[in-house]
Structures are given as structure tokens and as C-alpha cells.
Amino acid sequence: MTSEEAAQLRQEWTEAGNKPCRHLVLFAEYRLESTMLTGNYVCASCGSIKKMMPRLLIRWSLLLASWLQEIGRARPDREHS
Numbered sequence: 001m002t003s004e005e006a007a008q009l010r011q012e013w014t015e016a017g018n019k020p021c022r023h024l025v026l027f028a029e030y031r032l033e034s035t036m037l038t039g040n041y042v043c044a045s046c047g048s049i050k051k052m053m054p055r056l057l058i059r060w061s062l063l064l065a066s067w068l069q070e071i072g073r074a075r076p077d078r079e080h081s
């Protein structure tokens with residue numbers, strides 16, 4: 001999908017009531033003039049652009065999430081204050 005098509009989709013989606021979208025189907029975005037991929041993905045329903053995170057960053061955010069969960073579990077019971 002080109003950036004222009006994505007912009008068109010976004011406009012149509014907004015005019016149709018701008019409903020919440022779960023972005024179930026994503027297409028790789030590319031530039032029409034160069035046919036080069038931009039590295040982003042466009043939702044096929046609403047045209048919203050998703051920036052793809054590098055794999056390392058995804059791994060780190062997963063680690064951070066599990067770490068935060070551990071902290072939440074280790075927190076002392078606050079019922080007896």
C-alpha cells in the first residue's frame with residue numbers, strides 16, 4: 001500500500017465515524033515513486049500507520065514488562081497499615 005492510499009483510507013475511516021480499530025490486517029507501506037518500503041505498516045481497515053519496532057527493542061520491552069510484573073508481585077501487602 002502506498003502512503004497516498006493510506007492517507008485516503010484514513011480520511012475515509014474518519015468520515016465513516018472514526019470508530020476504534022483493532023488493526024487486524026497490516027500492509028507494508030511503500031512510496032509510489034520509488035517502490036521502496038518505508039519500514040512502516042498500514043492498517044487495511046483504517047489506514048493507521050504502525051511503526052515497526054526493531055526486534056531487539058521488542059525483546060527489551062517484553063523483558064521490562066515481566067520485570068514490572070515481578071515488582072508488582074513482590075510488593076509488600078498494604079492491607080495491614
Ligand SMILES: [Zn+2]
Nearest residue numbers: 021023043046
Ligand atoms: Zn486499523
